[in-house]
Each structure stands twice: as C-alpha cells, then as structure tokens.
Amino acid sequence: MNLFRSEEHITRWLGDRTPGTTLTARQLSDLAHAWWGTRLAPDWRPRTLEQNQAILDGLGLTGQFWNLSGS
Amino acid sequence: MQLRNRTYGLFVELGRAPTIAETAAATGTTPAFVRTAWGRLHDAHALVLHPHGEIKMANPFSAAPTAYRVFASGRWWYANCAWDAFGVCAALHTDGRIETSCADCGEALTVEVHNAAPDDETLRFHCLVPAAHWWDDIVFT
Numbered sequence: 001m002n003l004f005r006s007e008e009h010i011t012r013w014l015g016d017r018t019p020g021t022t023l024t025a026r027q028l029s030d031l032a033h034a035w036w037g038t039r040l041a042p043d044w045r046p047r048t049l050e051q052n053q054a055i056l057d058g059l060g061l062t063g064q065f066w067n068l069s070g071s
Numbered sequence: 072m073q074l075r076n077r078t079y080g081l082f083v084e085l086g087r088a089p090t091i092a093e094t095a096a097a098t099g100t101t102p103a104f105v106r107t108a109w110g111r112l113h114d115a116h117a118l119v120l121h122p123h124g125e126i127k128m129a130n131p132f133s134a135a136p137t138a139y140r141v142f143a144s145g146r147w148w149y150a151n152c153a154w155d156a157f158g159v160c161a162a163l164h165t166d167g168r169i170e171t172s173c174a175d176c177g178e179a180l181t182v183e184v185h186n187a188a189p190d191d192e193t194l195r196f197h198c199l200v201p202a203a204h205w206w207d208d209i210v211f212t
Contacts, residue, residue, distance in 0.1 A: 001152035001198050002174035003139075003182075009175035010197045020199040025182065025189040028196040032157030033187045036131050039162040040079055046117060056202070070203030 021065045031059055074098060074108045075117055079129060083163070086146045088126040088134035116206055131158030143167030153196050160184045 003025075004010045010022060023031070034055045038044055047055075049068050056066045077098050081089035091109070095102045109126070112118040119128035126134045128151050133139075139150040141159040143166070150156035153171070160167040169182040174197075183190040200207075 001154050001196070003153040003156075003171055003180055004175055004195045004197060005173040005178055005180065006193060007195050009173055010195055013175035013197075017199070020197060020201065023196045023198070024192060025194040025196065026192055028154060029157045029184060029187060029189050032131070032154055033161040035154070036158035036161040037164070039131065039158070040083060042076060044076060044079075046115060065198075065201045068202045070201075 027059070031056075031061065034059060074100070074105065075112055078109070078112075078118070078126075082126075082129050082132055083144075086148070088129060088132070090125060131155035131162055138171050140170045141167050142170070154198075156182075157184060157189075161187070 002013075004013065007022060010019075035052075053068050056062070056068070074094070078089060078094055081094060081097055085093075089097070091102045091105045094100075094109075095105045098105070106124050109118055109120055109124065113120045118126060119130070121127045128134065131150050131154070133149040133151045133155070135149065137149045137151060139153060139156040141148045141150055141156050143160050144163045148159050150159050150169075156169045156171065160169075166186070167184045169180075169184065171180050172178060173180055180191075180194060182194065
C-alpha cells in the first residue's frame with residue numbers, strides 16, 4: 001500500500017507483477033477518513049465484515065478487488 | 072473493549088506504543104492479563120503484536136519507524152502504509168503532514184492534509200493485494 005509520484009511510476013514499479021488497484025490521493029484520503037475516523041472513539045466497537053464492506057461500497061470501491069470476503 | 076480503548080488512549084498520550092508493563096500499570100491489571108487480552112485483540116485483527124507480545128501495529132499507528140511519517144497534533148507518528156498515513160490524521164481528527172517517498176523512484180513526497188483533503192492531487196496510491204487477502208500477511212499488505 002504505497003504512494004507514488006504518478007501512474008507512470010506505478011507501472012515501472014510493478015514490472016511483471018500483476019497490478020492491484022490504483023487510487024488518487026483524494027480517494028485514498030476519503031477512504032482513510034471513513035475507515036479510521038472512529039478508531040479512537042471511546043465507544044469504538046469492532047466493525048463487522050459487512051460494515052467494512054459498506055464503507056468501501058459507499059466510496060465506490062466495488063468489484064472483486066475490494067470484496068473483503070473473497071466470495 | 073475497555074483495555075483496547077485504553078491501549079489506544081495510551082498510544083496517543085505517549086506518542087508511541089505502550090508496553091505491556093505500562094498498560095498493566097495504567098489499567099490496574101497485571102502484565103499477564105494485558106498479554107492475554109492483547110492476544111485476543113491480535114486474533115481479532117484489532118492489534119498486531121510482535122511474537123514476544125509487545126505491540127507492532129495499532130492501526131493506523133505503527134510502533135516502529137516506517138517509511139510513512141506523519142506530523143499531526145504537535146508530534147511525529149509513524150504509519151504502517153500510505154492508507155494508514157492518512158488514517159493517522161483521520162483517527163486524530165486533525166490536519167497533518169505526511170512525509171514519505173515514491174516507492175518507485177525514491178523521490179521525497181510531502182502531502183499536507185487539510186480538512187481531510189490532500190494538497191497534492193497528482194499523487195497515486197497503489198494497493199497490490201486484493202481486500203480478501205489483506206490479513207493473510209498484514210505486514211506485507
């Protein structure tokens with residue numbers, strides 16, 4: 001889960017490896033804030049897989065790559 | 072969840088991972104109790120422990136220096152990855168500055184996060200591992 005100067009740098013870094021998925025810095029920040037924003041809340045409770053999936057879905061991160069259950 | 076929440080609270084208060092002994096002292100418990108409770112949290116993916124039982128990751132925070140350094144709430148933190156670097160600002164509910172380098176060329180990258188938005192829209196994030204396999208090897212992920 002790395003940061004890159006641009007998509008060109010990702011392509012070079014990947015080489016022969018199978019690509020994963022790429023987000024813009026804004027998409028990443030939105031994801032991080034949705035995912036970690038309650039981490040220090042006094043009433044924090046572990047999220048279910050379904051709740052985590054709903055966060056991804058809500059950000060438009062859908063498809064097999066973002067499927068937490070792998071099913 | 073009280074011990075988990077207190078552990079995270081101590082992490083923020085200290086600016087680093089609390090030890091088993093520190094957490095036991097702060098919670099009026101014993102090191103054996105903390106070790107067992109942290110083990111359960113590790114199994115539930117709520118903490119990541121070293122084999123010797125101390126904290127390795129309290130996501131998004133890293134207990135050890137990493138390539139993702141974040142200045143937020145008046146101090147430096149280490150994050151486990153690019154996602155977690157933004158997550159430090161998110162967890163602390165504050166603006167921040169992320170310092171890292173391009174994983175390809177090594178160029179220094181600095182991102183100011185203001186009101187949850189990065190100031191450099193040209194940067195890209197790449198996640199190699201599909202979501203279903205993140206916890207197969209969370210350190211690699």
